[in-house]
Amino acid sequence: MKTILVADDDQHVRYLVKELLMKEGFQVIEAADGAEALKRLHNQICELAIVDIMMPVMDGYKLTVEIRKHFDIPVVLLTAKSQIEDKEIGYLSGTDDYLVKPFEPKELIFRVNALLRRYGKAMESNIRIGSMLINKKSYEIEVNGKTFILPLKEFELMYYLASNLNQVFSRGQLIEQVW
Structure with a gap:
């Protein structure tokens, strides 16, 4: 089961997105601000983050920059900010996708699945580290x-x-991901 982080200061939006994602079979972790979201990402392995821009403590732009520094997961900015300048800042911060509120719930699911598919392809291929080749197929x-x-x-x-690579996992995280 894939885990998705939903970071938004509006509890109603978090609830709506959480319910939508859970119906699609995802596990959801919630955060009410950027700092809390970053803590949750350090404590729980997530495959994708859905982030609002206008949040207290740490906004979505800064959170996206921090996610890019420490994690290799796709980020969707889900926000009411619809100006082209806002989108530009979002993409320059490192987001993979940008969706404006109000949004069509099915479109969010389409985008989430597309990003997971795109990021998942790298995970399904062979991995080469130095002279070691790990063949996923065989x-x-x-x-x-x-x-x-x-x-x-x-x-x-x-x-x-x-x-x-370059990530540290707790015993519990490894057990959850592998077993």
């Missing part, structure tokens, strides 16, 4: 021309860690 690891076949869970753990 579940084999090749190092210096020698092939290793690991037990399934060990392979999945290796693949997950290789897919998320």
Whole structure:
């Protein structure tokens, strides 16, 4: 089950987006401001973030910049700010998509699924780190021309860690993602 962070200071919008995403089979984590969202991202693995721009403590632009620094997940800015200048700042901050409120619920789902598909393709391919090749299709690891076949869970753990280089995970996070 994929986890999505919804960061918006309006609890009604958070509730609406959460219900919409849960109906589609996603797990949802909520945050009422940018600082809280960043804390939640550091404590819980998320595959995507839906962020409002106008939030207290840390706005959506700054949050998007911080997400880009520390995480490799798609970001959708979901906001009432509809001016082209606002969109420009959003994209310059690093957002992958920009949707203006009020929005069509189905369109949000289409965009979320498209972004997850796009980011997911990189996760499904082979991973090369130095002389090591991790082959997702054959579940084999090749190092210096020698092939290793690991037990399934060990392979999945290796693949997950290789897919998320330079990130630290707690034991609980690894168990949730791999087991």
